[in-house]
Amino acid sequence: MFKKILGGLISFGVLALAIFLFIAWAPSIDPVEPSSRDSFSQEQIARGDVLAGLGNCQTCHTTDPDQPLAGGRAMPTPFGTLYSTNITPDPKTGIGQWSEEAFTRAMREGISRSGSQLFPAFPYTHFTKMSDEDISDLYAYLMSQRAIQAEPPENTLEFPFNIRLLLAGWKLLFFDEGRFQPDKSKGEEWNRGAYIAEGAGHCSACHTPRNKLGAEDAGEAWEGATVNNWYAPALNSSNRTPVPWTEEEAYSYLRNGGSPLHGVAVGSMADVVHAGLKRAPDQDLRALAVWLSDLAEANDAGQASKKAAGAILAAQIKQNPSAMMDEGEHLFTYACASCHYNNPESPNTLRPDMALNSAISATSPVNLIRVTLDGVSLKDGMPNAMMPGFSEALSDRQIASLLAFMRATHTDQPAWANLEQQVRDQRQ
Numbered sequence: 001m002f003k004k005i006l007g008g009l010i011s012f013g014v015l016a017l018a019i020f021l022f023i024a025w026a027p028s029i030d031p032v033e034p035s036s037r038d039s040f041s042q043e044q045i046a047r048g049d050v051l052a053g054l055g056n057c058q059t060c061h062t063t064d065p066d067q068p069l070a071g072g073r074a075m076p077t078p079f080g081t082l083y084s085t086n087i088t089p090d091p092k093t094g095i096g097q098w099s100e101e102a103f104t105r106a107m108r109e110g111i112s113r114s115g116s117q118l119f120p121a122f123p124y125t126h127f128t129k130m131s132d133e134d135i136s137d138l139y140a141y142l143m144s145q146r147a148i149q150a151e152p153p154e155n156t157l158e159f160p161f162n163i164r165l166l167l168a169g170w171k172l173l174f175f176d177e178g179r180f181q182p183d184k185s186k187g188e189e190w191n192r193g194a195y196i197a198e199g200a201g202h203c204s205a206c207h208t209p210r211n212k213l214g215a216e217d218a219g220e221a222w223e224g225a226t227v228n229n230w231y232a233p234a235l236n237s238s239n240r241t242p243v244p245w246t247e248e249e250a251y252s253y254l255r256n257g258g259s260p261l262h263g264v265a266v267g268s269m270a271d272v273v274h275a276g277l278k279r280a281p282d283q284d285l286r287a288l289a290v291w292l293s294d295l296a297e298a299n300d301a302g303q304a305s306k307k308a309a310g311a312i313l314a315a316q317i318k319q320n321p322s323a324m325m326d327e328g329e330h331l332f333t334y335a336c337a338s339c340h341y342n343n344p345e346s347p348n349t350l351r352p353d354m355a356l357n358s359a360i361s362a363t364s365p366v367n368l369i370r371v372t373l374d375g376v377s378l379k380d381g382m383p384n385a386m387m388p389g390f391s392e393a394l395s396d397r398q399i400a401s402l403l404a405f406m407r408a409t410h411t412d413q414p415a416w417a418n419l420e421q422q423v424r425d426q427r428q
């Protein structure tokens, strides 16, 4: 009896393994001669350039700005470090020998030309939604870039996470291969925005929390998440800023890197805007804004500036509740208020109003801590505007009391816990 059960279990195990290997195995696709630039039209290459911007290929695949797309950028994961690959047309170290078929398979199925499984740090879980034409344009663009010979460093993932075959199991659980499905109840512009956001733009890769195995948590879609020490706020109606993301606000933020009633794009979002969206035409960013304002349920655009004025006034009243200034108020008055003041009727994007900014109202204080420590560089936020950093001038305790004061007076959100510890962590 026991032998029979054991025998049954073993043959079941062998069968399951065989099925798994069958699913996990993918053939290698034959190498081809690198395509010449002349085999693509200028229009196709130009369209591919826009898509590469929307997909942030440069941001992840570049370490040295003089070696664009040559890979080697470290991506820390909880299981070790993964390095992005060389996607220039170099035949030896890049994708020069990849046919369009091999490229399409990588983008849609996460399988390399050699047949090995690719890690989802490469957002093929989103790129799979892109149309045939878009993938073809992107291929034309990549194949017409300068070939650079460069080998990325070896990954340092721990066992068993370094076994690529196991990614086939991950895919069974978390990956839906397939093109974008338009929502027929919405208009054409909305669908164009959703196509960009879910596909090439992979916005939820940062704005949706992930589970323990690194997959986006569908039940928590768009609820906001921390990625590489920046907090990407919720983009649905859970966004905590007093003014909802109306179409005009969203467009201004995505086009210029800042909007009057919300503030500016810093950290990884600055790359998304200034290295990526910058290359997209206005109609694509309008479409994204239409989709985004619907996701944020920002349907009362007429109320936006009234809400903003109300929040600014309320913060002005909450400051100085008694004649005695505490340390936080003192620091705010001398270190920040000289730049961050506004006329409630017409807040200025170049002085982001602290009563309207996600950095102060978000569930996580990391963006506010990082901006206070490091300031905002010329290339972040609004072009040509900058803010000095205070890491030298203020101690961890001073920053903690300053930020606690700002949170208490400029929002109606609960106080952040362990602020001083969080400031210390961000300094490292």
Ligand code: HEC
Binding pocket: 051, 052, 055, 056, 057, 058, 060, 061, 075, 082, 083, 084, 085, 086, 087, 094, 095, 103, 106, 107, 112, 113, 117, 118, 119, 120, 121, 122, 123, 138
């Ligand atoms: C968030 C970071 C990130 C972004 C954005 C990104 N990639 Fe990657 N990509 C990676 C990583 C990491 C790998 C390596 C995955 C692995 O080793 O399994 C990779 C691998 C690839 C590969 C497979 C190369 C090979 O040699 O196997 C291709 C092709 C590729 N990316 C193309 C693109 C294109 C085109 C874009 C823009 C539309 C893009 N990637 C955007 C991180 C990224």
Ligand code: HEC
Binding pocket: 196, 197, 201, 202, 203, 204, 205, 206, 207, 227, 230, 231, 232, 233, 235, 239, 241, 245, 250, 253, 262, 264, 265, 266, 267, 268, 269, 270, 272, 288, 292, 357, 358, 359, 367
């Ligand atoms: C690489 C990660 C990353 C990707 C990809 C990304 N974002 Fe962000 N996003 C962030 C971070 C981090 C912030 C916070 C920046 C700040 O406060 O200045 C942010 C902020 C925002 C904000 C402002 C939210 C607020 O309340 O202040 C909007 C709107 C936004 N992103 C839209 C998008 C859209 C649309 C896309 C896709 C086209 C996208 N993001 C892709 C990381 C990302």
Ligand code: HEC
Binding pocket: 258, 262, 263, 264, 265, 266, 332, 335, 336, 337, 338, 339, 340, 349, 350, 351, 352, 357, 358, 359, 360, 367, 368, 371, 372, 376, 377, 378, 380, 381, 382, 383, 384, 385, 386, 387, 388, 390
């Ligand atoms: C010399 C003027 C100046 C001072 C002083 C200053 N800021 Fe700023 N701050 C700016 C400017 C300008 C921007 C917008 C930068 C840009 O768009 O590139 C900004 C942006 C910000 C943002 C917006 C980031 C976002 O995600 O939207 C925050 C938060 C902020 N400052 C907090 C502070 C705090 C806290 C202090 C005091 C410790 C302070 N600032 C002091 C000029 C200043």
